[in-house]
Structure formats: structure tokens, C-alpha cells
Amino acid sequence: MKVLLDYDLCEGHGECVIAAPEVFDLDDAGEKVVLLQEEPDEELREKVVEAVKICPIVALQLEG
Numbered sequence: 001m002k003v004l005l006d007y008d009l010c011e012g013h014g015e016c017v018i019a020a021p022e023v024f025d026l027d028d029a030g031e032k033v034v035l036l037q038e039e040p041d042e043e044l045r046e047k048v049v050e051a052v053k054i055c056p057i058v059a060l061q062l063e064g
């Protein structure tokens with residue numbers, strides 16, 4: 001599984017960080033998401049799927 005992230009769209013609200021903190025973080029300014037793992041382990045799939053679903057501006061996609 002691979003996480004695709006559109007940094008230009010991200011507004012940094014952090015919903016994805018709450019859903020999957022192992023995979024997403026916010027930058028020091030709290031304005032943009034930081035992708036901690038581009039290809040997370042399969043065991044994190046449920047959390048990552050939730051993060052993709054919860055992103056309000058559809059900046060995240062999951063491949064595979």
C-alpha cells in the first residue's frame with residue numbers, strides 16, 4: 001500500500017494525524033501534513049483508510 005499526498009491541497013487541519021499518527025504528522029508550523037511513511041505496513045491499513053476518508057479536502061489517496 002502506498003500513500004499519495006497532494007501537499008498543495010492540504011490545509012493542515014490534522015484529521016489524518018488523529019486517524020493514523022504512525023503515518024501522518026504536522027509540520028512545525030502546523031500548516032501542512034508530513035508523511036512519515038510513504039508505504040506503511042499492512043497492519044496500519046485500517047487507520048490509513050480512515051485517514052484518507054476523513055481528509056476534508058481529499059488530499060490523500062491510497063494506492064494498492
Ligand code: SF4
Binds near residue numbers: 009017033055
Ligand atoms: S486531513 Fe487532509 S487536509 Fe488535513 S492535514 Fe491531513 S492531508 Fe492535510
